[in-house]
Amino acid sequence: MNNKIFNLPVLQQLTPVISLSQQDELPILVISHAKFRAAIALQGAHLLSWQPSGQQDVIWLSEKSVFKHGVAIRGGIPICWPWFGPAQQPQHGFARTSTWQLISHDEDSDQVSLTLMLQDNAQTREYWPHSFTLLADFTFSEQCSIKLASQGNYHAYAALHSYFRIGAIEQITLAGLGNQFIDQLAQGTLKAQHGELTIKGRIDRIYTQANTATVINDPSLRRNIEIHHQQMSDVVVWNPGAELAEHMADMTNDGFNQMVCVETARINTPLIADDSQPAHLAVNICTQKIPPT
Secondary structure, three states, rough: HHHHHHOOOOOOOOOOOOOEEEEEEEEEEEEEEEEEEEEEEOOOOOOEEEEEEOOOEEEEEEOOOOOOOOOOOOOEEEOOOOOHHHHHHEEEEEEEEOOOEEEEEEOOOOOEEEEEEEEOHHHHHHHHHOOOOEEEEEEEEEEEEEEEEEOOOEEEEEEEEEEEOOOHHHHHEEOOOOEEEEEEEHHOEEEOOOOOOOOOOOOEEEEEEOEEEEEEEEEOOOEEEEEEEEEOOEEEEEEHHHHHOOOOOOOOOOHHHHHEEEEEEEEEEEEEEEEOOOOOEEEEEEEEOOOOO
């Protein structure tokens, strides 16, 4: 799916490296830079791909993702806001299925930066009765940075619901998650963990005392993915496992094996915005090669 996006016809060339394309019903910003390539759907300000030169894509996107108005995309980095999970409908909030506006962009020989904006409107007020301005700042280089700023006067919950591409789920380890988590598969039971995490089946955990950096060690692809969380209160780890994946219409049966979600989140502690101070949530992603043994 990622390669398909980069081969879409160009509808408008915005700058030498940024173009506008369309996948089915959704407009896509495509960035083709000498040092990386990336793609963002305007629906949801949804990062679909970030691929430093010479690497496989760092972001996982389902081969069966649906690109329809109002339908959540499976994979990438959805912005879950102003709530997380099924607390209200639609699940994970309305930001990920709303159309955002590109309001600024800049580029040079090393990086590209873009800012997308979502503001309250008649449709959002049907779900949530608040005035707001939500800004998503993306900076792409040999690293990837996403900074979410929510302006207004309210409490909100959020997650940068990052899907990462891996070689094989049972071969990775995750470090930096801390030693306490809420097990969503056990009625929200609080449990303890010691040491690094390995994944042997379906998992849905909210780590409440995670470090500010999570590292995915991926020997199959011979790289580490470092996820640096900023202004987070929690880190979520999710994988549907084989059985659930078989019942997901927007994921291939074996898709679970090449992805893991490590999410920068504010779930147990809300983002608090007021008229003088916006609330922030951010993530910075980089990779390091694992040398051959």
